[in-house]
Amino acid sequence: MRHEFTQRTKHILASRVGWRCSNPECRAATTGPNSDRTRTSNIGHASHITAAALGGPRFDSKLYKFQRRDIANAIWLCANCAKKVDDDPQRYGAATLWFWRQDAEDLADSEKGRPIDLIQSVRFASIQLSPSCMWRSAHRLLKVRTAHGGSPDLGFHQVPAHAWEALKLSTESHSLDPILDIAISNDTDRTTVISALGLVPLHVWTVLKGLPGAYKIPVVDKYAIDVTRLVPGVPQMLNLPDPIAVPSHGTGRYVLCLRGFRQAADGNETLIRLAVYANNANWFSRAIYFGLY
Ligand SMILES: [Zn+2]
Numbered sequence: 521m522r523h524e525f526t527q528r529t530k531h532i533l534a535s536r537v538g539w540r541c542s543n544p545e546c547r548a549a550t551t552g553p554n555s556d557r558t559r560t561s562n563i564g565h566a567s568h569i570t571a572a573a574l575g576g577p578r579f580d581s582k583l584y585k586f587q588r589r590d591i592a593n594a595i596w597l598c599a600n601c602a603k604k605v606d607d608d609p610q611r612y613g614a615a616t617l618w619f620w621r622q623d624a625e626d627l628a629d630s631e632k633g634r635p636i637d638l639i640q641s642v643r644f645a646s647i648q649l650s651p652s653c654m655w656r657s658a659h660r661l662l663k664v665r666t667a668h669g670g671s672p673d674l675g676f677h678q679v680p681a682h683a684w685e686a687l688k689l690s691t692e693s694h695s696l697d698p699i700l701d702i703a704i705s706n707d708t709d710r711t712t713v714i715s716a717l718g719l720v721p722l723h724v725w726t727v728l729k730g731l732p733g734a735y736k737i738p739v740v741d742k743y744a745i746d747v748t749r750l751v752p753g754v755p756q757m758l759n760l761p762d763p764i765a766v767p768s769h770g771t772g773r774y775v776l777c778l779r780g781f782r783q784a785a786d787g788n789e790t791l792i793r794l795a796v797y798a799n800n801a802n803w804f805s806r807a808i809y810f811g812l813y
Pocket residue numbers: 541542543546547548597598599600601602
């Protein structure tokens with residue numbers, strides 16, 4: 521038997537994401553007027569993250585039936601995206617959907633009560649490592665389980681000292697601190713001015729989206745932030761004496777060295793988000809994993 525969500529669950533689920541599709545590449549509005557004045561027209565769908573019934577997409581046999589119909593197992597999508605994720609559960613796994621939902625709720629929270637032209641002034645479009653540091657992309661991110669049951673899609677690890685020689689790395693030519701090469705986009709009709717940038721240690725994460733690479737965009741500037749002890753939820757920001765202007769429908773790129781990052785982490789596994797401050801708000805990147813040796 522199928523374990524469906526109640527009307528009340530669906531209403532709360534949709535409201536928590538501003539009645540928009542939770543797919544970060546879609547974000548379609550899902551509700552509007554019907555020609556009958558007493559009705560609305562709704563193209564949203566409360567999809568199951570793990571299937572409502574045996575044989576359905578992403579079915580998890582370990583769940584009890586009350587868990588299958590719980591709001592924790594639901595994501596609000598437009599009709600197109602709902603079909604897409606159920607047709608291809610390999611590509612759209614449960615962890616991906618958990619990230620989407622968390623991201624959509626974060627966005628709805630930051631958009632609530634804000635004029636429409638301030639929405640999405642800045643988007644982290646690409647985050648890469650600079651070749652001048654002793655860090656590499658992490659290949660086994662699936663090992664990094666999060667409190668939400670997912671794992672980050674983007675991550676880096678420090679190169680251990682025993683591998684430096686083989687990789688022709690030395691402390692003279694390469695930084696022990698992570699140096700990130702970051703591209704940001706402005707999707708609005710106005711120039712966005714970034715007046716501070718930095719990072720936030722956290723335990724909220726989602727998938728990377730945006731440009732496939734930063735290298736096509738010229739670097740505007742290089743910055744180093746002196747990272748102090750990492751405390752989840754507490755931002756560490758560098759105020760810019762000379763703000764960065766990101767033109768309307770344009771992109772910007774900066775290089776950021778996280779100076780003293782290794783000493784600032786209490787453990788050897790870290791998740792952070794990058795942040796920029798613009799238009800009186802902080803804007804965050806996807807979550808990034810840093811593994812330390
Ligand atoms: Zn959609």
